[in-house]
Amino acid sequence: MSVHFDERSGTVRCKTPWGEWYQTMEEVFIEVQVPLGTSAKEIKCSLGSKDIALSVKGEDILKGKLYDSTVSDEGTWTLEDKKQVCIVLRKSNREAGNCWPSLLKGQYNADPLLKDEMQKKLTLERFQREHPGFDFSGADISGNYAGGGPDFSNLGK
Structure with a gap:
């Protein structure tokens, strides 16, 4: 059984008033807290x-233009434990460099440090995929990613 990248390296989560969102190279995950006891028929998700x-019970929770495009027929949502809506969107552009700095255009932005951490995770995920036999669990990407790229000189030491 292979260990999924997220389970091995953790995720960088962006907190919001309604919950949080995070991403991998391929997907964007949105976790929305809803009132305990919410039923699926009380949820409208487009x-x-x-x-x-x-919207939950007729109240808009999240609405707007996504930061980038997704594969619309592969997006899903589920209600978990009648208290959380989980949405998974599949990115159209699945390059490691396609780090969404915000969930929606102009809304739910990751602060600069968090965005840098997100970019580092996506870069590390790409290297993990390109070198599947290498153990990246203790890897650390040094430096500011936006400043010209990561330094992997510390790997394998």
Whole structure:
């Protein structure tokens, strides 16, 4: 059984008033806290390739243009334990450099340090995929990613 990248390295989560969101090279995950006891029929969720709309009990929770495009027919949502809506969007552009700095255009931005951490995780994920036999669990990417790229000189030592 292979260990999924997220389980091995953790995720960098961006907190929001309604919950949090995080990403991998391929997907964006959105976790929305809803009132305990919420039923699926009380949830309306529309997942387009460029926009999203989520309302619970008639109240808009999340609505707007996504930061980048997704594969609309591969987006899913589930209600977990009647208290959390989990949305998974598949990125159209799945390059490691495609780090979303915000969930929606102009909303739910990751602060600069968090965005840098997100970019480092995606870069590390790419290297993990390119070198599947190498153990990256203790890897640390030094430096500011935006400043010209990561330094992997500390790996394998």
